[in-house]
Amino acid sequence: MDQSLHTSTRPGVVVNNVSKLYHTDTGEAVEALRPVTLDIATGEFVALIGPSGCGKSTLLNIVAGFESPTAGVVLVDGEKVTRPDMRRGMVFQQYALFPWLNIRDNIAFGLRQRGMPRKEREAVANRYLDLVGLGEFGDARPDALSGGMKQRVALARVFATEPSTILMDEPFGALDALTRGFLQQELLRIWREHRKTVLLVTHSVQEALFLATRVVVMTSRPGRIKLDQHVALPYPRTLATPGFRELEAMILTALDDELRKTYGTAPQLVSD
Ligand SMILES: Nc1ncnc2c1ncn2[C@@H]1O[C@H](COP(=O)(O)OP(=O)(O)OP(=O)(O)O)[C@@H](O)[C@H]1O
Ligand SMILES: [Mg+2]
Known part of the structure; x- marks a missing residue:
């Protein structure tokens, strides 16, 4: 390329x-x-x-x-x-997810800060969950995920806010x-x-x-x-x-x- x-x-x-x-x-x-x-x-x-x-x-x-x-x-x-x-989206070495939020809400967090309505931000979060291969894990809490999965969530969270x-x-x-x-x-x-x-x-x-x-x-x-x-x-x-x-x-x-x-x-x- x-x-x-x-x-x-x-x-x-x-x-x-x-x-x-x-x-x-x-x-x-x-x-x-x-x-x-x-x-x-x-x-x-x-x-x-x-x-x-x-x-x-x-x-x-x-x-x-x-x-x-x-x-x-x-x-x-x-x-x-x-x-x-x-x-400016930042991805840290150590995931930095919110442990009290499920994965979908972790990804949608920034969108919520921006005032995006719930339905819309859940749709965006689901799209980015699929993108990093975690479509099944939207309702899971971070501590149920492996290190690699958490880092995929951290990437999805940054990508979702475009x-x-x-x-x-x-x-x-x-x-x-x-x-x-x-x-x-x-x-x-x-x-x-x-x-x-x-x-x-x-x-x-x-x-x-x-x-x-x-x-x-x-x-x-x-x-x-x-x-x-x-x-x-x-x-x-x-x-x-x-x-x-x-x-x-x-x-x-x-x-x-x-x-x-x-x-x-x-x-x-x-x-x-
Ligand atoms: N908050 C702080 N207070 C005092 N010194 C600090 C602080 N943050 C970093 N330093 C010092 O500044 C220097 C640069 O640190 P920095 O974390 O930017 O290095 P780095 O290149 O990212 O290292 P690494 O590859 O180990 O992550 C180091 O000497 C560190 O001790
Ligand atoms: Mg460093």
């Missing part, structure tokens, strides 16, 4: 000179992000990768509006981000390989059909290369951009796609440098 169909020059997410200092309880300052600038066009799929603790979640939370930057500004679809908004931008913080990290592969395909299909802007944090170089049109590698903390690599491989991608292994090696080398700074000597890298 030609991914130029899915990208445009319209700015989707603009991160302009964003830095972040946290202050701990003991009054110590932690520099999480050193000015980061990143322009993501509408419809682009960007994977963000970097050593543990380098500031990936911090950056994602700032784009989502859960955290404010110490300096700099984030614009999404041309508007300054000052608080969370349903136009955000322009999907932010994902290691959404597949806790899943078994089969479920992960299935959900990666689902995400790709939805991205291709609806042309969302996607910013995905992952620790897997292979996941980044299976999915993204662009891979951004961050340095060890304080996080800065180390490598910004366009990925022009056709979809669907496999390890055997010509060019895949070369890109993988290049990204692993960039990461390896940063891991050495984090850990002294780099541990053996596993790429998935």
